[in-house]
Amino acid sequence: MKNLNVEIDFPTEIVTEGQVRVLVPKLSAFVEKPSEYAPSKAPVFYNPVMELNRDIAVLALQAYQQTVKREITVCEPLAGCGVRGIRFALEVEGVKKVLINDINRKAYKLAKYNVELNRLGERVSVKNMDANLLLARHSAPYKRFDAIDIDPFGSPTPFLDSAIRATRDGGLLALTATDMAPLCGVHPKACIRKYGGKPLRTEYCHEIALRLVLGCTAVTAAKHEIGITPLFSHSTDHYVRVYILLKHGAHEANESLRNMGYILHCFNCFHRETVHEDTLLGHASECSNCGSKIDYAGPLWLGKIADEKFCTSMEEEAQKRQFKTKKRAQKILALVKTECEAPPTYYVLDKMCSRMRVPVPSVKVVLEALKKGGFIAMPTHFNLAGIKTTASAEKITSIIKTILNPNKDDKVGCKFNNF
Numbered sequence: 407m408k409n410l411n412v413e414i415d416f417p418t419e420i421v422t423e424g425q426v427r428v429l430v431p432k433l434s435a436f437v438e439k440p441s442e443y444a445p446s447k448a449p450v451f452y453n454p455v456m457e458l459n460r461d462i463a464v465l466a467l468q469a470y471q472q473t474v475k476r477e478i479t480v481c482e483p484l485a486g487c488g489v490r491g492i493r494f495a496l497e498v499e500g501v502k503k504v505l506i507n508d509i510n511r512k513a514y515k516l517a518k519y520n521v522e523l524n525r526l527g528e529r530v531s532v533k534n535m536d537a538n539l540l541l542a543r544h545s546a547p548y549k550r551f552d553a554i555d556i557d558p559f560g561s562p563t564p565f566l567d568s569a570i571r572a573t574r575d576g577g578l579l580a581l582t583a584t585d586m587a588p589l590c591g592v593h594p595k596a597c598i599r600k601y602g603g604k605p606l607r608t609e610y611c612h613e614i615a616l617r618l619v620l621g622c623t624a625v626t627a628a629k630h631e632i633g634i635t636p637l638f639s640h641s642t643d644h645y646v647r648v649y650i651l652l653k654h655g656a657h658e659a660n661e662s663l664r665n666m667g668y669i670l671h672c673f674n675c676f677h678r679e680t681v682h683e684d685t686l687l688g689h690a691s692e693c694s695n696c697g698s699k700i701d702y703a704g705p706l707w708l709g710k711i712a713d714e715k716f717c718t719s720m721e722e723e724a725q726k727r728q729f730k731t732k733k734r735a736q737k738i739l740a741l742v743k744t745e746c747e748a749p750p751t752y753y754v755l756d757k758m759c760s761r762m763r764v765p766v767p768s769v770k771v772v773l774e775a776l777k778k779g780g781f782i783a784m785p786t787h788f789n790l791a792g793i794k795t796t797a798s799a800e801k802i803t804s805i806i807k808t809i810l811n812p813n814k815d816d817k818v819g820c821k822f823n824n825f
């Protein structure tokens with residue numbers, strides 16, 4: 407294809423996403439078998455499934471812009487065909503300039519084409535270099551960006567240092583991680599190498615994954631005397647995504663490191679505990695509920711994964727706009743907002759009931775019973791069969807039994823091995 411002064415020499419098609427029209431690789435032309443993952447077979451990366459990720463990114467950037475109340479500059483150093491950065495320029499009010507970049511020459515050309523197609527040449531620049539090199543060039547105080555969006559294929563950690571350095575004080579850093587096999591504990595060594603924390607294959611491994619990404623960001627930022635505050639995070643489909651406010655200062659860095667710690671998990675009775683870093687030494691290695699050997703995940707982020715005010719602002723933005731994934735995005739926003747004050751980890755009813763060899767009661771009924779019993783309890787966006795609560799595994803077990811068998815005595819002390 408040759409027009410708009412850019413040559414594209416592979417099959418393409420025009421798609422509409424949000425308010426933009428972009429030329430993308432025609433994915434069907436690059437797969438031989440239906441089982442192949444089309445986005446990585448094409449000469450330029452484009453994944454239509456990530457539209458929801460990009461929709462939420464637009465809402466988060468707008469919510470951020472509203473908190474700073476001035477024009478902002480944005481960088482997307484791993485841009486593929488450029489759809490995300492172009493959407494930021496067109497759909498987010500108050501975006502002055504966007505710099506998009508990709509190391510792949512074909513991606514660069516396609517992104518340039520798309521910038522022209524959307525008549526954004528004045529506000530969107532396109533570069534073709536290594537992301538770390540580009541970010542390093544923007545690490546001096548007056549060259550930094552207000553917001554940086556790192557959306558790689560796999561782990562964001564190779565770009566973390568340079569992205570943190572190129573984000574201004576009070577700026578927003580957004581990260582995607584798609585390497586769920588390491589983060590969810592299938593390849594624990596790879597996770598320890600990349601994120602500096604041990605994962606664990608529990609039923610809430612997606613939350614552990616998200617907290618490992620936040621923890622790694624907190625530790626990396628602390629090296630530069632920068633503190634972090636997660637404004638919004640979600641785990642959706644095959645990825646986790648975090649939006650983090652960066653604040654410069656040794657005090658801020660120390661404060662955010664106070665959120666680092668471990669999740670202790672008992673595979674026998676579902677009991678979990680959180681321990682902050684300084685109290686791990688000397689902690690018992692047996693489960694305090696059933697005495698089994700306890701396993702752990704971490705170090706990871708134990709603090710809040712989202713900020714309620716920021717979630718409300720994103721919800722208001724979503725309400726105003728029309729977009730294809732609106733219903734699903736709004737559901738995620740509402741659930742994450744209720745999780746702002748929730749404790750780490752969640753219980754998955756199917757898993758507990760299958761171990762107890764009993765039918766699964768509805769999440770709603772268990773939530774109500776927990777609240778009636780004086781516990782904080784809410785659903786979670788991580789898993790629709792999941793429950794976040796201040797109640798212990800033992801208490802939840804006894805509540806499930808009472809729900810299923812209301813006339814029998816509630817044996818609170820009953821342990822899993824005794825079923």
Ligand SMILES: C[S@@+](CC[C@H](N)C(=O)[O-])C[C@H]1O[C@@H](n2cnc3c(N)ncnc32)[C@H](O)[C@@H]1O
Binds near residue numbers: 451508510536
């Ligand atoms: C997942 S894709 C980006 C998708 C895009 N952010 C979106 O929302 O559609 C990751 C991109 O990173 C690019 N990339 C990989 N390593 C890079 C590096 N070191 N510097 C710059 N770009 C790189 C790849 O060429 C690929 O296009």
Ligand SMILES: [Zn+2]
Binds near residue numbers: 674675693694697698
């Ligand atoms: Zn136990």
